[in-house]
Amino acid sequence: MKMHKICPRCGSRNVDWIIPQNWSQCICRDCDYTGPIIEGNDEFAEEASAIMIPQFMQNVGFNLFSENAYELLRPEHLAKGFTLRDKDIVIEVMDGFNTIIQTDGSEFNLNGIDPNEFPNLDLEETKNPIVLHPVLFKTLINQTFFATSLSETRPLLTGINFKLNDHMLEVIATDSYRLARKEIDLKESYENEFNLVIPGKNLVELSRILEDDKENVYLHIFNNKILFKYKNLVFLSRLISGTYPVSSNIIPDEFRIDIECNYSDLYDMIDRASLLTSDKDKNTIKLELKNRELIISSNSPEIGKVEEKVSIDNDNSISISFSSKYMLEAIKSFNGEKVHLLMNNDNSPIIVKSDDEKSLVQLVLPIKTY
Numbered sequence: 001m002k003m004h005k006i007c008p009r010c011g012s013r014n015v016d017w018i019i020p021q022n023w024s025q026c027i028c029r030d031c032d033y034t035g036p037i038i039e040g041n042d043e044f045a046e047e048a049s050a051i052m053i054p055q056f057m058q059n060v061g062f063n064l065f066s067e068n069a070y071e072l073l074r075p076e077h078l079a080k081g082f083t084l085r086d087k088d089i090v091i092e093v094m095d096g097f098n099t100i101i102q103t104d105g106s107e108f109n110l111n112g113i114d115p116n117e118f119p120n121l122d123l124e125e126t127k128n129p130i131v132l133h134p135v136l137f138k139t140l141i142n143q144t145f146f147a148t149s150l151s152e153t154r155p156l157l158t159g160i161n162f163k164l165n166d167h168m169l170e171v172i173a174t175d176s177y178r179l180a181r182k183e184i185d186l187k188e189s190y191e192n193e194f195n196l197v198i199p200g201k202n203l204v205e206l207s208r209i210l211e212d213d214k215e216n217v218y219l220h221i222f223n224n225k226i227l228f229k230y231k232n233l234v235f236l237s238r239l240i241s242g243t244y245p246v247s248s249n250i251i252p253d254e255f256r257i258d259i260e261c262n263y264s265d266l267y268d269m270i271d272r273a274s275l276l277t278s279d280k281d282k283n284t285i286k287l288e289l290k291n292r293e294l295i296i297s298s299n300s301p302e303i304g305k306v307e308e309k310v311s312i313d314n315d316n317s318i319s320i321s322f323s324s325k326y327m328l329e330a331i332k333s334f335n336g337e338k339v340h341l342l343m344n345n346d347n348s349p350i351i352v353k354s355d356d357e358k359s360l361v362q363l364v365l366p367i368k369t370y
Contacts, residue, residue, distance in 0.1 A: 006038040039088060123234055125227065128190065130164070130219035134210040134230065137217050140171050140182045141207045143333040143360055148200040149175035159197035161244040164190060172247055173200065178326045179247055179363040180333065194221050197240040206235050251351060251363060255342040257316045259294065263339050263354075267331050269296045269308040274324035276300045283325040284367050287341075290317045298324070320346040321367045327352075330362035 005015040007028035014029040015037050026037045092100045097112030141160070149157035154176075161172040169184040206228055210217065220227040228235040270285065273296045277283040281300075288295040292315055297307040320343065327350070331339060336356030343350055352362040 004039065007033050008036070008038055121236060123227065123236065124220075125218075125229065126220040126222070128192065129229070130169070130186070130190065130221070131188075132184075132186075132217045132219065134215065134217050135212050136184065138207045138210055138212075140184065141203050143182050144171055144173040144180040145200050145204055146329045146333070147173040147175060147178050147180035147362075151175075155240055156197055156242045156244055158201075159199050159240040159244075160203055161195070161197050163195045164193050166190070166193070172244070174245065174247065176245075177323070177365050178330065179250065179361075180330070181247065181251070181361045181363075183359045185359075192221070195244070196221070196226070197242065197244050198226055198237055199240060202235075202237040206237075209233065209235070250349065251361060252342075252344060252348065255344055255351070257289065257314070257318055257341075257343045259289065259312065259314055259341040259343075261294070261310075261312070261339055261341065263331065263334065263337055265310060266339060266341075267328065269294075269310065270324050270327055270331070273298045273306050273308055274328070276303045276306050277324055282367060283323050284321050284369065285324045285327075286319065286321045286369070288319045289314060290319075318343060318346065320350065321369045322350055322364050323367060326364045330364055333360065333362060 004013045005026065006013055007015050012028055015026055016029065027034050028037075088103065090102045092102070093112075094100060097114060099110045099112050101108040101110065144160055148160060152158065157175050159173075161170075163170040163172070167186045167189045169186055171182045171184070173180045210230060215231050218229040220229065224239055224241070226237050226239060228237070273285045274283055276298045277285060277300065285296060285298040288297070289312070292312060294310050294312045294314075295307060297305065299305045330352045334352070334354045334357055336354040338355060340353045340355070341350060342353060346366055348366070350364045350366060352364070354360065
């Protein structure tokens with residue numbers, strides 16, 4: 001039985017794999033569609049071209065119609081949780097909600113659930129959504145999410161704060177020990193200002209779906225939810241209720257010490273010094289500035305001591321300790337060649353900035369060691 005690769009956009013069979021080892025990367029030579037494809041026999045291909053393809057474009061997702069058996073995409077296009085052989089998959093719905101999923105050498109018999117029990121979701125859209133480019137959206141999530149809290153004892157801190165004021169969008173994440181702030185100029189003013197908190201894990205899952213293309217992401221804001229629309233995808237997330245901590249007064253306006261460092265050198269120094277640290281002591285390392293030398297060190301009574309030195313054009317002096325894990329994640333969020341460590345004293349926060357990305361600010365609180 002001959003199988004055909006079918007473009008889900010135009011129904012053409014003129015489809016090739018972009019990378020043979022990656023079945024999810026395909027291209028249609030007729031309409032330039034790139035992504036997953038449909039695969040089936042001659043009869044299925046004719047049905048797909050005549051009926052299924054228009055229906056697919058009309059709805060969000062795949063609607064595969066047959067009496068009781070469907071030949072689907074490649075195995076990796078099914079749901080997570082199934083590791084099936086690299087063969088075509090047949091899905092058959094039996095009596096009631098019993099479903100059989102078969103492929104060569106594998107068979108799953110699943111008990112389904114009455115679709116009437118699925119909650120009705122309101123997927124309405126607003127008239128004036130916030131518009132972001134997918135690359136920009138993924139960047140702001142990647143540069144802030146790591147600073148969210150992993151503890152559910154303070155749900156607000158597990159989310160990312162989005163705040164719109166006129167044409168400026170401010171995105172903040174904090175776990176109370178560090179803070180990441182990203183500001184974006186939307187170039188367009190919006191009448192309805194907002195201040196809301198979106199679960200961080202939901203935003204990460206959404207960012208993994210987005211592609212680096214020209215299609216924008218549309219944010220539709222409501223009182224207790226937010227709806228993201230991207231191509232034929234609708235992503236709905238609840239909002240976390242509560243008032244997010246005010247961070248404007250945490251970041252100092254002036255600094256006594258400004259240490260300019262090469263991105264790679266600073267990251268590598270902290271990374272090597274962190275080898276002798278552990279989670280139980282909060283991965284603590286010490287930074288010293290004296291005699292125009294930057295010294296980063298860590299000391300573990302059980303293991304030993306490590307010290308990293310580099311000459312620097314700064315005649316100030318300071319000794320301050322912090323979490324190497326938090327500092328590495330903060331530095332890693334920048335893309336420039338240089339970063340600045342800004343400090344006032346050993347009790348004040350350490351601010352990380354870059355001249356190449358002035359819209360991004362990272363804050364790490366010092367750790368007291370006695």
